[in-house]
Amino acid sequence: METNQYLSMFIDESREHLQAMNDNMLALESAPDNIGIVQNMFRSAHTLKGMSATMGYEDIASLTHEMENVLDAVRNRKLSMDEHIFDVIFQSLDALEAMVGDIVEGGSGKADVASIVADLKRIVSGQYMSGNGTGALQAPGQAAASSSGASESGIALDEFQLSVIRQSMESGHQGYFLQVRIRKDCILKAVRAYMVFNTLESIGEIIRSNPSVEDIEADKFDFHFSLIYITKAGQEEISAAVSGVSEVESVAVMLLDAGSLQELAQSERTGPVADAKPKSVQESGEAAARKPSAPSSSAAGKNAAAQASRTIRVDIDRLDALMNLFSELLIDRVRLEQLASEIKRGELTETVEHMSRVGADLQNIVMKLRMTPIDSVFNRFPRMVRDLAKTLDKKVDFVITGAETELDRTVIDEIGDPLVHLLRNSIDHGVEPVADRLKSGKPETGTVHLRAFHSGNHVFIEIEDDGKGINRTVILNKAVNNGIITADDGERMTDEEVYQLLFASGFSTAEVISDISGRGVGLDVVKSKIVSLGGNVQVTSQLGAGTKFSIQLPLTLSIISAMMVKLGSEKYAIPLSSIVETAIVTPEMTRSVHGMKMFSFRNSVIPLVSLSRLLDVTGYSEEGEQETEVVIIRKGDKMAALMVDELIGQQEIVLKTLGKYLSKVFAVSGATILGDGQVALILDPNAIIK
Known part of the structure; x- marks a missing residue:
């Protein structure tokens, strides 16, 4: 086959x-x-x-x-x-x-x-x-009775199956005996039978089949099979559903009544019954029985099947190709909008506006096609945490939040391994054994949180435990012994800088080498993978209270909404998802705090950042300006005001990477091609606010 x-x-x-x-x-x-x-x-x-x-x-x-x-x-x-x-x-x-x-x-x-x-x-x-x-x-005797009750001339139902059918009939369902025949010229008859089973299970429940399901699945049947079936659907609906499967020759649907059920029960206890409806039927007993759920499950199953039939699987490469083609189309659309504004022909302007609206709808669809809930990665971890905790003889309560957070498929495919490594690290190094937790006054069960959430144009994933935390002295001693830093350097390092040593190549604080940790691999593989995805990882810890790893990942979509700004002759794009609002600032509205310009904004004071000085833009300076336009950006609960020369307006832009040689340009996450063919750099507000 x-x-x-x-x-x-x-x-x-x-x-x-x-x-x-x-x-x-x-x-x-x-x-x-x-x-x-x-x-x-x-x-x-x-x-x-x-x-x-x-x-x-x-x-x-x-x-x-x-x-x-x-x-x-x-x-x-x-x-x-x-x-x-x-x-x-x-x-x-x-x-x-x-x-x-x-x-x-x-x-x-x-x-x-x-x-x-x-x-x-x-x-x-x-x-x-x-x-x-x-x-x-x-x-055990009951199981033997069930397997021996099948007769050569009838489908036999045990007491449990009979009680299920009777309860279902009392709640408004009906029992049916089906005979399905597949065309003799069908090449893949087992596949057709499988499709019939799937179709029937979308609107009801199969109780037993003849021949046995394993024989049908192994292609060991002679183009026909019989079923005992319960559903709320009528005979015509069942017949139409089965007949709709390709290469089904015929289907006979017979309603079961109390008398028919009694005969099937008799055949279970005493053998064949001559007048039983399902003649010439042989059942292998262990078989293919499917106990129905609560009666309402049939309707739920029908809805689920209807939903499933409206979905298809698409190769990710095709979505990549679609995104690339639409990206090029977007560049041309922006160019057409610019030309229409210069030519000022009514018909052209109207057509371009309509194309822009259709393009915007198409863009939303294309973008959503590539977005996948991070649940597809998270759902593999509860089993892993359970097994790991059992291996280490620890008690761990694993809490997942934000699994519905959507991320681009390319990132979803790559982020799984780093998360596995961090979770294993938290359970092995972070959460203490039960005896140690009780000795320090903690509950015997440790807690590990796995969170995901959006912030601006980034997704943050956090792994936090309530374990013993990170001992700064242990890390510094290990780093000095390994020659990663000198003792003098270690004394001057902040806690956050010390924690980053965990990601140094070959660094490990494990005293005992095991299958879980301590093999000299350390967390360097985690950081290298996250950096390759355009993200970064931060560590915060409190000795005796726990540790939190925070991973920041870009929403690596090819198309984003951005505010275009101008600094002298240069144009820049600021992702709209990071912008709070725009404003005009006068010298009277600013003040100097520790040598830094600050700006009063909505009952708080935020820093006023000179973009021209930050990016070393020639030909423009904010000095001496009476009024300066600013773009207020946010990262988490922190904000800053960026001074710009001119606000051009909002645009949909195509995100292009700068390549591996320009991967570490400060405060720049990529570039875009504008409608007039110029290249504009895309600023990274998360790098500007620290």
């Missing part, structure tokens, strides 16, 4: 399901009796198993199948979750992630998972003994 065309979709969806299962496992640890969480995990595992089998990745399908058996026993209350089961399922998820990663790298997705599979089978069979000395399975 040709599967290359589906590989990209398989990888993306596999990662989504694995992430969902990791998140649900962490939630389940806090609420092990919450069957709703188990149900969500079962669905993810079941879907991943089906996709893997269809794509031919048998090791993934096999491992996921055994996970599914454990989860099925838990959701049917035949098995109780305990620490051993949690650990085995987490190991299974790690193995699955490794196999999917191998596929991404062009591998076969194969791995030796025999030991994990054996552990999962022991849990289900009852050979594993729980901590209280009893078998993990609460009712």
